[in-house]
Amino acid sequence: MAQNIACLIKVVEPQLKQDELDTEVRYLIDDLRDLDGMGQTRFDPILENRAAAQVRVGTRFIAHSDLLVSILRRLRDRLYYKPLETWFLFQISDLNLQIQTDRADDLIDLMATAQSGLLFSPERDYLAEAETYSRTQGELSPTELDNLNLLRQRLSLSAEQADLLNARVVGPYKTQAEKHRHFDETAAAEFNRLRQMDADQPFASKDPWPVLQELAENLALPIPEAEAIYQKHWQRYSDEAKLKTEQQTVKTAEEARLATETKAEGDRQKQAQQAREHLEQYLALCRQTMASSLYPSEFDQGRLDQARRLQNISINEALTLEATVRNELYGSIESAAGVDYSRLRELLHQQAWQEADMETEAVILKALDRDMQPVTATTVQRLPAVDLATIDALWSRYSNKRFGFKAQQQVHRGQQQVQQDDRQQWLAFQQALGWRELPSLFYKGYRPYHDLNFSIEAPVGHLPTWRWCCPSLSDRYRLSLDVMAAVIHHLNECMPITTAATPAVDPAAPTVITGGPTRAV
């Protein structure tokens, strides 16, 4: 459906002189008249008064809309050839389009539009109707499509042309539902992008709403609807971020708490370690100063005293530590009966065997609380095992296991294996220990106490003597059988010896004990 277009073209190039201007206008009209279908067109001059003379600066003419593309192409070519500043006015229906340019390219877009037919009826009228519907509702409803179909028929447009025009108006998403879905998906993708970025290194956060709002406008989706979709996604994202922050806060607080606790624990351990080190240092000094003598020299006592002061160790604690080291180095003097065995240890350390034996008698009687009273088979049983073990360990330690109760037990075990008769057994036992000699007709074999062997060469088990359970304090070292049996029995109860077979001991030969358990010192 062709229509007429009023065209005005005016050369406004300021550099041109009057005659040049007139020439250019004449050439322009000639060029346009040369176009097919323009031969009969009437070109009216546009005149302007310049320097008291009327000058032709352009032309106006009416052209058929079918010719607009050819006219524009010719004008474009002229500008390519000679880029003169020119003013164009095209009156298309209600529209006036003005272009002032010296660039040929500025006419290309208009040419393309003219070629598409969108500027003229029927496309223009159909598009205007469709655009009105779409602008109001954002989609073409079935009723509107019906109306448009009627319009299409009236304007003699093909169904394909109408579809293309409809698509131009509503875009790729034809219904509100499609637009809604597309917007929802885009908003979700937008927030997923933010989540991905949150998971990576920090970035400058930006509000995604303006671009989403723009999308809603471009889709003609109602803004409140779009905002509701956006809010839904934002809320989810915000909740996640909040949760993450809370978790992070809790984690940080927990880490801080753990760090504080670890530090406090570290400090405690450090203090404890320091205290331990102080004690260790003091113990080391004790070992050093008591390595060669049971009691430190005065010089070493000075060192210990100074060390104690420097390391803030109380006197009692220092005494305990010194006693521990002394026990460690010289044997324990543990007692369940509250007896002090330190003198015994000292005497044994000095190898003062007889004095040690007498001290043994004294401490045992003290342990039994039987001072000046005879020890019976019953009272023997009251000797605490701890005390027996202490006495045995000390004797054994300083005699290289030659003396002590265990050595005596071993000898007794040996005699048990060779002597069946009880009496003979005890006689042999005393003889083996060197406590008694072979009896003869006029000699019962008892040896006086002072005649016993108080040296390391004495028979195995010779010491300590059992003088503490002698019925009398006369010089004769004579033991009653029932007390001896009670002592051995009590020793076996308190300090059981191994059951391994012990070779028979020759009563005439000195007994050598090679094994058997000894108390660890």
Place this chain on the structure above:
Amino acid sequence: MVENLDLGNSFRLSIKALESEADPRVTHAGVQALCSHITQLSNLEQTKFAFLPNPQYSILAEATAYPRVVEPSLYAGLQCEIPLNKLRVVLRCVGNWLERTAHKTLFVLEIPPSHTITLQTNQAKALAQLLTLGEALLPPHEFYRTQAEGYIGTFGELTPAAKANLSLVQQRVGLSTEEASELNATAMGPFRTLAEKYQHFRRELLACKQVSDLDEAFWKVMRAKAVTMGLPEADAQFLKDERLKTLRQEAEQTQLQAEAKAAAEAQRQREQQERSLGYRHQFEAMVIDSLTPQGSAQEHSEPADDQPEAARFRQSVMANLARSDFNRGRLTQAREYYNLNPQEAEALEKTVLDELYLLSDLL
């Protein structure tokens, strides 16, 4: 009125009511309503408007007693400049407005570089022609690229929403998918994602080893680089702040390390002093402990006329100490404990004894 400026990536829209018999107040309200509708559109909140005074009202104003001081406050139209990508939504908004007012209005649409479309109508339907022609006159490639560059200039990359908008633009201006992809790539520059831009920019900022390195001159270069690589100003500023924060933390860390080192040295010196002081105290205690009730150490000393009195005092105290194995043990242990060499110990002992000597004089 808006000045006749180079429009660049904007179009200029002028709207003027033409019905002279219409109530100027109604026209004025209509203009204000339109202004309000346009500013509610996305990214147009800051749009500047020039209002065209109502000529009727101007005549009325001149007839009043104070014509010179009273400015016309009733408008017959407006003019605004709006980004090209908003052409459709703005013209649709104007269409909705015209549908309600239905007043004959003059519309002048100026599209860069040189097109001016004029339309007089009171029908929204006729306004659709303005949209059709206006969109048709937009150069498709340039329009699309401008839009893509706008998004990248804001977000540093094409976000899903930006891509969705560009997809609509692509179809509207009739670009193929390949052309659009090519334009996207051109707009994006050498980096494919914002993360890559961040990575590169962060690496560049590592050249600054201290806060003072990130000065005006350096930042000017970096800003130019950000523009070149399509990194938005906000992101560049964010990375600058991040780097500055790191540098400040590093500086603080270095400072702390230096302080810790100084503190360690001070602690070492303090310990040394404490050792000296400790030894002095211990030595003082030993000297006092060693004093016999019968008299001071001085009384036990052998007279030596060739030595000063203080020296004699020292000699006698030390001799007194040396007489006791116990004290010698204490002295040896204290020296060992404080890890003092004989010279240090002697110097400290001399100090203590000199002080004691002075005190003994006072007493």
